[in-house]
Amino acid sequence: MLTMTGISKSFFGVPVLADVDLSLAAGEVHAVVGENGAGKSTLMKVLAGVHAPDAGTIEIDGHPVTFGHPSRAQAAGVATIYQELTLLPERTVAENIFLGREPTRHGLIHRAAMDGRTAELLGELAEDSFGPRTPVRTLSVAQQQVVEIVKSLATDARILIMDEPTAALADHEVELLYALVRRLAERGLGILYVSHRLREVFDLSQQITVLKDGRLVTTLRTADTDVDQVVRAMVGRELSAYYPDRATPGEVGRPRLSVNGGRNAKLSGIDLELRAGEVVGVAGLQGSGRTSLARAMFGAGPFTAGEMRVDGAPLRPTAPRQAIHAGIALVTEDRKAEGLALRQTVRDNALLVARATRRKGIAVGDVLERVRLRARGHDQPVRYLSGGNQQKVVIAKWLGMRPKVLIFDEPTRGVDVGAKAAIHDLVRELARDGMAVLIISSELPELIGMSDRVLIMREGSIAGELPAGPSEEDIMRLATGGRTND
Structure with a gap:
């Protein structure tokens, strides 16, 4: 033809x-x-x-x-x-x-x-x-x-x-x-x-x-x-070579964020703990509550009951600003609609969080170098970057605040194979720097390759937890209401 x-x-x-x-x-x-x-x-x-x-x-x-x-x-x-x-x-x-x-x-x-x-x-x-x-x-x-x-x-x-x-x-x-x-x-x-x-x-x-x-x-x-x-x-x-080595027991530190009995209109009975140095994956079918969980911890769709702590201190954010000040960052699922100001420059986007929180002394060049951004320059409008480089700018805007907890909702959606590997390496580096990282992904190979353990959600609750390297079959059994092969 x-x-x-x-x-x-x-x-x-x-x-x-x-x-x-x-x-x-x-x-x-x-x-x-x-x-x-x-x-x-x-x-x-x-x-x-x-x-x-x-x-x-x-x-x-x-x-x-x-x-x-x-x-x-x-x-x-x-x-x-x-x-x-x-x-x-x-x-x-x-x-x-x-x-x-x-x-x-x-x-x-x-x-x-x-x-x-x-x-x-x-x-x-x-x-x-x-x-x-x-x-x-x-x-x-x-x-x-x-x-x-x-x-x-x-x-x-x-x-x-x-x-x-x-x-x-x-x-x-x-x-x-x-x-x-x-x-x-x-x-x-x-x-x-x-x-x-x-x-x-x-x-x-x-x-x-x-x-x-x-x-x-x-x-x-x-x-x-x-x-x-x-x-x-x-x-x-x-x-x-896509996925970096997982955390060793010695690299996992104290609890950074914990939730006990977290509940709202979309979530119930949420109990979890995120520790410094580890990458925790969240799996589940569409509508299982994965994004609702991320938004609740970030204060965008807050918990209405239960207890949440960051570095041991009680926190129940009712708005994102409170979560940000406590050290929680969220890389949203839709970077173009929620993560970037597309008509603004790379530099302005990298400073979005710093300006909103009145944080000074952010070395833009350093954070952009940290994420290995490929662009013509810091004055290039971010809309002209590839999907992978746009995602790196979204990550960079949070690094200036040195978060304690970094939540990724679909971290590599619409990103090519090479850029995915670069983002995976960066995520693991951030965990080794002492951050607690939570990754929500629809791509099971990504969750399996990146996570030190995987939480599986079903109908607004955590249906179970699997250790590093689970099979896709075991994840899907829990996600759909079945049992794993022990």
């Missing part, structure tokens, strides 16, 4: 793609992976008509094509679903799907035809939870992605580019997307699936292309490879 040969592209004399080949068959899910800066997005934008290649050819069904504009790529059957959704929230589903292509009758928009065709397309994807006239602002992120997909089908797309499609989805919504991707492939669409999440890549794809520094490293049949081989191709090291 698609052949891209020798694709090269430079910006301002800097090569970002060099002689890249890629092919896609009808009915195939072909994953494109690589670290941030590997050239994935640029290659997809060349195919989508956003960028013209400096060299190379593109063929669709064996015929050479040249796209000077995204509309020409769309006319040739290429559609792109970007990580940042492009829908108009105040318009209906049908109005979004046919935006700029509305059917008309007697010079007016033919709404009945538009709604009817939208209903047909939704029916083809077995989507009946909303209809053509549903306002987009009322839809979940997963449902909005369905609208984006239907929008591409309405243009008779045959090649679908999906850029980090699960980045903003909850766990249960990911399974719905899986089913949708498979349904589209069964219809004969060719799907290019760009993702940092290797589990998704292996669950969905038949082929995997690895890019590094703008060059093609290899293309592998998914059935003939494994995660370790793909990671080696991406970053040049084994998967086992």
